[in-house]
Amino acid sequence: MAIWDKVLGAVTGPVATYFTRRAELKQARFEAELKFEQAKGDRAAQLIREGLAADANWEMEFARQAQNSWKDEYTLGVVSLPAVLCFVSIGTFDGAAVVTRGFAALSGTPLWFQTILGIMFCATVGVRWWRREQSDT
Numbered sequence: 001m002a003i004w005d006k007v008l009g010a011v012t013g014p015v016a017t018y019f020t021r022r023a024e025l026k027q028a029r030f031e032a033e034l035k036f037e038q039a040k041g042d043r044a045a046q047l048i049r050e051g052l053a054a055d056a057n058w059e060m061e062f063a064r065q066a067q068n069s070w071k072d073e074y075t076l077g078v079v080s081l082p083a084v085l086c087f088v089s090i091g092t093f094d095g096a097a098v099v100t101r102g103f104a105a106l107s108g109t110p111l112w113f114q115t116i117l118g119i120m121f122c123a124t125v126g127v128r129w130w131r132r133e134q135s136d137t
Contacts, residue, residue, distance in 0.1 A: 075124045 082102065088095035106114070 071124055075121065079121075 082099045085095035085099050
């Protein structure tokens with residue numbers, strides 16, 4: 001019986017070692033993938049923190065520069081004036097007709113001018129909105 005134990009041990013020993021080693025490799029692969037996913041999550045959190053800090057710095061700089069700027073008031077006036085004039089009718093002055101003629105005249109301007117006007121408006125009021133939409137700063 002001792003011979004059979006030796007033969008059986010010679011066969012089962014390497015097989016058992018193979019399966020043990022295979023399980024160890026599988027566990028090591030799993031742990032490496034777990035560490036990788038954790039590192040990705042840590043990096044994403046870091047990018048969010050840095051992005052929020054950059055946004056806060058940009059907002060502070062924007063607020064500092066806006067103290068001496070009149071462009072917001074100008075833009076508000078330009079956009080509000082046609083809406084207000086639509087309701088004004090004093091004597092021979094018809095605000096709605098003035099607005100209608102004004103927009104008709106504006107639609108007759110070259111496309112490049114209309115595009116520049118739109119870009120200027122978007123640059124004034126759209127930059128803050130656009131920056132907030134950026135997720136990977």
